[in-house]
Amino acid sequence: MKITGTQAIMKCLKEQNVNVIFGFPGGAVIDLYDEIMRTEWLTHVLVRHEQAAVHAADAYARVRGEVGVALVTSGPGATNTVTGIASAYLDSIPMVVFTGQVPTALIGNDAFQEVDIVGITRPCTKHNYLVKDPKDLVPTIREAFHIARTGRPGPVLIDLPKDVMAAMITFPEEKPIRMRTYRPTYEPHPGQIEKACQAMLHAKRPVLYIGGGVIASNASDEVTELGRKLSIPVTMTLMGLGGFPGTDPLSLGMLGMHGTYYANMAVAECDLLIAVGARFDDRVTGRIDAFAPEAEIIHIDIDPASISKNVEVDIPIVADCRQAVAAMNSWFNRAKDFDRDKVAQRHEPWLEKIRGWKDKHPLGYLEETDVIKPQFVVEKLHELTHGDAIITTEVGQNQMWAAQFYQFNKPRHFMTSGGLGVMGYGFPAAIGAQMAAPDKVVIDIAGDGSIQMNIQEMATARQYHCPVKIAILNNNYLGMVRQWQELFYDKRYSNTTLDVAPDFVALARAYGAVGLRATKPSEVEPVIKEALATDNLVIMDFVISREEGVYPMVPAGKATTEMLLV
Amino acid sequence: MKHTISVLLQNKPGVLSRVTGLFSGRGFNIESLAVNQTLDPEVSCLTLVTTGPDSIIEQITKQLHKLIDVIKVTDMREVECVEREMALIRVKAEAATRAEVLRIVDIFRGKVVDVSPKSYAIELTGDDKKIQALIDILKPIGIQEIVRTGTIAMARAKKTP
Known part of the structure; x- marks a missing residue:
């Protein structure tokens, strides 16, 4: 029996266990939207801008650990997804984006709403396809999901010409996917595990440095076991937050440009750095030759190209992070000469030194009684949600304060545009996260600048009853750039003052949401409590101390030990 | 490198x-x-x-x-591999130099693939050093046009059976 291409696409989604997609219709995908209306098991979330569909799918994927799906039309619908796709690519988020395309006969003709989206997204997708032959439709979709979720995950785009979706096809049976050219390595090499474990056994000043790969491969339990078993302090990248309990005494918090003093000092003085699913990003390393200069480096990553890309690695392990760390744990469980207490004892001087750094420069801020400190807001959010909320962020100061002061204890609870740094990510991501976890408290920690980049999604959140809480840390500035201007440009605040701003409380009301404002520290807690008790979309407008900075800070191009402190 | x-x-x-x-x-x-x-x-x-x-x-x-x-x-x-590229070179070949150009082409084991009263087009294959050497020799005589392919390479077979 033959079915239409659009019916086949729906069957493929069902096959892949997709039941929520984010999208926006248009001419090229009108047939597919007609089919969606007939497909009862599928929830389509109608966003108000295509970029938001991709960010929402991104966060949906992160919360669920599944492939996120976005659907848009050709031309501008497709180009509007580019920022979202690039963000997902840099953060290695599994995602499939369907774009409509003009009929095959018109491709290359500069037809209405035609754009070469496959060409445009080639450098920012893991892979992409233009389906020209209807018989390739189903195998392509299956392959796309396979590529998106396996290996180092990433976004895959499928461009669907209108006539291909309208064609009648036979739905092929599902077969295991075997690709000649793509076979990621999951299992670690036992010899490399042995070498790495020997190095760990003999290290005096080890540090675990974990990144988004730990979250992506669900390796948090294994990493936590390893860290505790060997008394190794653990630092996390922005993408790795939640990969190890933030409140654990072994946690050093985040490292890098706005990392903690003690994390950066520990990395600078360690003799063994165990990198797990992290990629030595410039925001982490600072001046590269001063990064972990005395350390032997072990690097576990599923992507061979990440290894020795920025920093020469001594013991590379190409593997799935979870499998590799699990193999290490069982190596230590078997090892005769491994004595947990002895190792703990040997590491004690090192841990003592780190505690010294922690006491000297803890993560903190100068408290004030008359103005609201943004860090205080984040701490209060943590306290009142018992550290259990899903936090999304925009980009800039809000993002760093969230990362520093909301101590994440669990994976898949923190969503931020880490690699690309997209202002406007947090709010649509919060909608995606809420769709993925309807019972969780989802908070977008935002700035007054970045919230305006996708503020139109207020309508989406309302339409789908997403009771997202937006916490705007409102300083009337584009705060992070202002901070740089303050420090390095002689306080010349070029175009970072937001002279005209909406009344966010009134704006919330305009969308049928709840708007709350706090202007004094004493109002912070009641506002948060009221927001948490409200079963509706809420904007909390926190008027914060205007020129508060994010500290510690490693100036660009400096060594991570050259921190500016509070 | x-x-x-x-x-x-x-x-x-x-x-x-x-x-x-x-x-x-x-x-x-x-x-x-x-x-x-x-x-x-x-x-x-x-x-x-x-x-x-x-x-x-x-x-x-x-x-x-x-x-x-x-x-x-x-x-x-x-x-271990064999590398080759090919060049087509149009060189000035007037009465005084026609014979010399042919001699040079012969030494390099090139071929004349197009002839006009005032020029020869020469085809040459070899590694990039050989092609560069011919170009250097012909330059003083007067090269009018050069088209070169990219390098192709093939690994040598094992010499022991």
Whole structure:
């Protein structure tokens, strides 16, 4: 029996266990939207801008650990997804984006709403396809999901010409996917595990440095076991937050440009750095030759190209992070000469030194009684949600304060545009996260600048009853750039003052949401409590101390030990 | 250091642009490029010559491997191989120099593939040094036009049975 291409696409989604997609219709995908209306098991979330569909799918994927799906039309619908796709690519988020395309006969003709989206997204997708032959439709979709979720995950785009979706096809049976050219390595090499474990056994000043790969491969339990078993302090990248309990005494918090003093000092003085699913990003390393200069480096990553890309690695392990760390744990469980207490004892001087750094420069801020400190807001959010909320962020100061002061204890609870740094990510991501976890408290920690980049999604959140809480840390500035201007440009605040701003409380009301404002520290807690008790979309407008900075800070191009402190 | 890298890839639309896009996007350079079908019509062989320190070459091969359509990447520096390129050179050949040009072409085992009253077009294959040598010799006589292919390379077979 033959079915239409659009019916086949729906069957493929069902096959892949997709039941929520984010999208926006248009001419090229009108047939597919007609089919969606007939497909009862599928929830389509109608966003108000295509970029938001991709960010929402991104966060949906992160919360669920599944492939996120976005659907848009050709031309501008497709180009509007580019920022979202690039963000997902840099953060290695599994995602499939369907774009409509003009009929095959018109491709290359500069037809209405035609754009070469496959060409445009080639450098920012893991892979992409233009389906020209209807018989390739189903195998392509299956392959796309396979590529998106396996290996180092990433976004895959499928461009669907209108006539291909309208064609009648036979739905092929599902077969295991075997690709000649793509076979990621999951299992670690036992010899490399042995070498790495020997190095760990003999290290005096080890540090675990974990990144988004730990979250992506669900390796948090294994990493936590390893860290505790060997008394190794653990630092996390922005993408790795939640990969190890933030409140654990072994946690050093985040490292890098706005990392903690003690994390950066520990990395600078360690003799063994165990990198797990992290990629030595410039925001982490600072001046590269001063990064972990005395350390032997072990690097576990599923992507061979990440290894020795920025920093020469001594013991590379190409593997799935979870499998590799699990193999290490069982190596230590078997090892005769491994004595947990002895190792703990040997590491004690090192841990003592780190505690010294922690006491000297803890993560903190100068408290004030008359103005609201943004860090205080984040701490209060943590306290009142018992550290259990899903936090999304925009980009800039809000993002760093969230990362520093909301101590994440669990994976898949923190969503931020880490690699690309997209202002406007947090709010649509919060909608995606809420769709993925309807019972969780989802908070977008935002700035007054970045919230305006996708503020139109207020309508989406309302339409789908997403009771997202937006916490705007409102300083009337584009705060992070202002901070740089303050420090390095002689306080010349070029175009970072937001002279005209909406009344966010009134704006919330305009969308049928709840708007709350706090202007004094004493109002912070009641506002948060009221927001948490409200079963509706809420904007909390926190008027914060205007020129508060994010500290510690490693100036660009400096060594991570050259921190500016509070 | 110069490296010749041989890449087997799926013969699909857009594959070449994935490779060249990777090079431009990551700031790697391509000195020459040659691509054509292999015996298997679904597979193309792309040969490119690039330069860079070992760390960059390592990144190039890893990043090429990462492309979904790439089947195999070989750095020909790591194997014994034969490398060839071809050049078509139009050189001035007037009464006084016609015979000399032919002698030179003969020494290089080149071929004359087009003749006009005032010029010869010469076909030459060889590695880039040989082609450069002929160019250097012919230059004083007067080269009017040169077209060169990219390098292609093939690993030598094992000499012991």
